[in-house]
Amino acid sequence: MAADQTGREPTGPLKGLRVFDLTRVLAGPTCTQMLGDLGADVIKIEHPTRGDDTRGFAPPFLPGADGPTKESAYFAGVNRNKRSLTLDIAKPEGAALAKRLIARCDILVENFKPRGLAKYGLDYASLSGEFPGLIYCSITGFGQTGPYAPRPGYDSLIQAMGGVMSLTGEPDGLPQKVGIPVADLFAGLYATIGILAALRHREATGQGQHIDIGMLDTHVAWLANQGMNYLATGENPPRLGNQHPNIVPYQVFATADGAIMLSIGNDATFERFCKAFGLGHLLADDRFATNAARVANRALVTDTLTPVMKSRTTAEWIRELEALSIGCGPINTLKDVFADPHVQARGMVIEMPHAATGGVPVKLIANPVKLSATPPDYRTPPPVLGAHTEEILLEAGLTAEEIGSLRAKGVV
Template identity: 75%
Template sequence: MSQPSGPLKGLRVLDLTRVLAGPTCTQMLGDLGAEIIKIEKPDSGDDTRGFAPPFWPETKESAYFLGVNRNKQSVTVDIAKPEGQALIHKLLEHCDILAENFKVGALAKYGLGYEQLKAKYPRLIYCSITGFGQTGPYAPRPGYDALIQAMGGIMSLTGEPGGSPQKAGVPVADLFAGLYGCIGILAAVNHRHATGEGQHIDIGMLDTHVAWLANQGMNYLATGENPPRLGNQHPNISPYQEFPTKDGYLILAVGNDPTFERFCKNFGCEHLLADERFATNPKRVANRDLVTQTLTPVMKSKTTSEWVEALEALKIGCGPINTLKDVFADPHVKARDMVVKMQHASGKEIEVIANPVKLSATPPDYRSAPPVLGEHSESVLGGLLGMSAAEIAALREKGIV
């Protein structure tokens, strides 16, 4: 494993996270140069190692695990045993940050809760990511992406009018919680630079979910009315939605009145500009069904590619509705290097989705592929803690590592 580089070089994270929210957070830190020591349960490891199929071809690694665990060193430790807890304490003497996503109070049973550690490690930044945060009536509950999407309101907004509520196609509640956790850690690092003090970061998935209700949340606060499900239409702009074309579908995004005027004048709809119901965006939002009915035959007159070429020439927002095959074949996605090839310990080359943060001086660092279980136990325990091969072998014999 090559040495870290990047803006977070020199920071070391003890990673007690698993599944998605926590690993998303720590992978971002690792991509930016932090050293990540991922603690996994002996024999089984992170739950997502078993979230398969699919496995990466000709390996025993799940695609799910590979997606959020690059730039990490896997060390197996059974934290339920006193000797395992002692190892965690020895590692903490060399770490700046502890990240975890156990249920509230679970780590305290092993003497590894924040209140138990802060006196001994006053500079420690301790980030907890849970379903509902450390306080409040729901704090003891486990958190899962789908139920957070349900309880956080996004499902009530997603789906066709009159249809059933729908969750997003990817686990957005987990992902946002992980990214907010990363932001909190970076803020705490800056605070520690100024004061020398660590602190506890309390990330609740429901909190982060409520935080990104964005314009829809504000629409409710402004009116006291629950926003309806609008399918692919925008609650505040029209037309801003999908339309059928001659050979598929297209997203048309008309963001303001001058753009709508430009659309109408170029595609045989100039008469609409004299119709009060189409005159302004608020009018079009109030008459969104009429807008859809009126423009649908127009949009069906061309193929998707014809529309994209014509609309882009007029600087009118549009885009095809891509499958994932289309996404990864897209020339812009390729030009932005959004897929990275890495050499895995299995001997196979794997592909992972790249970090989207483009830094001119300190770009993300792809120094090591997601590890196989326990791949770095000897190198970390021996190199960082100075343990002998015999000592590590004895711990392995007991099932501690």
């Protein structure tokens, strides 16, 4: 495997593995960035003129020495540790070159519509016979089978169809989607888990396999306690705003100068809370005595605690509650999050050089997986379009003349 732009060989548990990345936008790139962070050599395939769709999802653009660059922040967020190769697989020569590169890869990740790559001979059925050890991961909105399989998948659509919007929002308001594209992100993370499992299987048997990730499937899978609440009762859980369906009080309260999240997870903690803040009498009231009773009397508990919580500022509550080991936290803006001393101590923002910024380091959100022996490896920044095309093709054995001919024909 070639050294990266810094001249340093990749490290990490996936060092030595090569990924043919036919993904774009968010779900697939989330998966392949995770693989890259863990040491894999990710070859990102992009259209020669358009590139990944998210290169156009802007503003905002990355800041440079002379103002905004032409590189979108969206693209930068999920495309570090990848080498960009421009390739038009719709051209016969492009599809043939793709197969030549796949022959040197361990993993292929794609998020085309089901059977969308068959016309290029790049679907799993076409490749598995020639490359039996290939791990081939498909990420789509609805999976490879079922009545919805042909439909396009979009994050907000999946949030709507997957039930989470029916659970999110105020009881008397409209259903709400989550403020970040969780359907895409979860699909990408489940895809990563599937690939790691398939790698273990190949290590034991030598055989690759097809991984079928449907965003709707992954969305249903993380309905978690709310999904189980429905399966246990047959009743649709109501929207509760910022309250918890199974624990009370576990919600946002207004304070004297803002708001706070109060998370009282069990009866012993509730007892400690009541005794510390002049509410000991509630413990003798059957409506407050147990969590089950508090859930059944949710409105009463909320109304009782609301004036109490308004009696102190957010900072005062946090100081006093933390001293009692009672769960609480401020409602942070993103400015607050990235300024938080704990977030900073955990190294959740990294800086990398970038070819387009004129020497200004690019700030990126770090990988949260803390591995003691093989931590995430930040080697290369999000690439400019086609930055590694010649490098990758030379590695594959093409000559400079062949590469020049392919460029002239618009293949790369």
